[in-house]
Amino acid sequence: MSILDQITQIVGPENIFTDYIERLCYSRDMSVHQGVADAVVFPRTTEQVSAIMKLASRDKVPVVARGSGTSTTGAVLPVKGGLLLDLHNMNKILEINKKDFYARVEPGVICMQLNTVLGKEGLMFPPNPGSEIIATIGGMVSTNASGHRAVKYGTTKDYIKGLKVVLVDGTVIETGSITPKTSLGYDLTRLFCAAEGTLGVITEITCKLEP
Template sequence: MDSAVKERLKEILGPDGFSDSLIDLISYAKDASEFKRRPDAAIWPKTTEQVSKVLELADREKIPVVPRGAGTSLAGLAVPEKGGLVMDLGRMNRILEINIVDRLAVVQPGVVYANLDKALSVQGFFFPPDPASGSVCTLGGNVATNAGGIKGAKYGTTKDYVLALEVVLPGGRILRTGSRCMKSVSGYDLTKLFVGSEGTLGVITEITLKISPRPPLNSTAMALFEDLEDAGKAVSDIMHSGIIPSALEIVDQQTLKAINQNTDLNLPEVEAILVAETDGYTKEETEFQLDKILRIFEKNKATSVKRAATKSEADALWTARKTAYGVMARINNNLFVEDLAVPMSNVSKMLRIIADLATKYDLKIPTVGHAGDGNLHPVISFDGTDPDEVRRVEEASAELFEKVLELGGTLTGEHGIGLAKARFMGQEHSDLSMAMMRAIKRVFDPNNILNPGKMALEQ
């Protein structure tokens, strides 16, 4: 990047809004995935006008721009694959409006999920997607990745809550999409096009979100299954029972072993554990739902069922699920937190396939997942300095996603395509679908400056 461009960026953003120091370039070379590539500079805009001026300049000079929230992407979405500028939106972090009567919140993209959740909880409301990274990830990142979480089966994902956006397009034009209404079918849904677009179409500078009343009570239970198929059957029976749990999580045997090796929790190493939570406005309501789930656990041969009587007992039941990522990171030097979804009737089949792949490729692949919506996270831990192990990981990943698609699944339920899954896009989407996606990219970003190299949009 030539020095005249750097000077112009400093003029636009002010001296504290631009850096090309080595420490910043190294920091912005990575997100939470294993991918890395240094940018040429990092920038911190504070206003939509600054974002617009930067995108005007970058488009003219054909400089790549990668929008960035908190950099928690697990699939390389925020890595500047082609260098250029990383645009950190973290300073645009104001909650602009919470309007209970209209049931919406208007926020800047750098607001951290948990900060909005805290502000809403005071008023008895919440923004349900609840990603596990919620204490650090930003709402701009959540919209750009269509983030989900453990409440997905009951409350859906980010896309179900985005009403309107302000987006700056390459070249600097400022686009407003959607409306403040709960319903609108006025024209093409441009808002949804940006949800999950991974920073490849525009920079989101303002978000209007639908918010929901927060059910104040919940009930929790955990069941152990000696047989994976029984756990899978219990999941599909629950989802057909008319009860929709607010969370239904699965933890497999490999994960339980990893937890036992790294903690003193001493969990039974059964084939699967299911943790279920119900929510509502009265204890009768949450317990009625949980009773029905417990009967289904028992009918499907759960060997042990525990119902939490108190909040601390519920927290204890969640411990196995919540310690999972932490202990997996301790198994080996490197970690691919994979993300896939299958139709719910295929959850146990998918878990069995993952266990077989671990044996076939001699790898550790503990798996946890949101069983209630068929979204699983096999975690491949490996030693990246061992070329043979790296080769086995690549082969296992390729076979894993082949099997996912054979089961009618999808490459990603919530983490996105980014760099990690770009090579598989053509297997899930037809040539015509890919051509349409590339045509859309060209309409918004003809010079391919926004987050280039992602989602297989360039081939």
């Protein structure tokens, strides 16, 4: 059984594109570059991402994670085919904690949508890139995105308390803490911020909120 057949079993036939025209639709971002994947996959859970990464690692298939594709540098485009993981289906707001000022979200949640929900609770997620109407939280973390509020509040990395990440071999790790201060060793959360997806696939983000 081929790796694409195995991935189809994991995510279902409706969540994988192998037709050339369909793949071509995901071959560009906001840059002048182009890269066509061998398959575009739409996982829905951390477990699915982990299973896919295990197969890709075993067969040495390159993987690129994609959010909304607003990169202006070609960062979300495959260079040598492989798999393109589109994370838009992972778009749930898992928790909003008003008492401790944090929210847990999946990477496909759109920045403006999150702030619309938070606004009803008197809260906000300060980072606001110019593309906030379409930018995903996962993409913002991966690029350490910022906007005009950065002068007062800082950039995305300043508002990430923890991450759930699937590593290249499929191992799932959790970084950070919801507490204001910890002494747990290396700050792996900041290591993954602005890593452009080169260190793993982010599948859950714990965001710090402001009133």
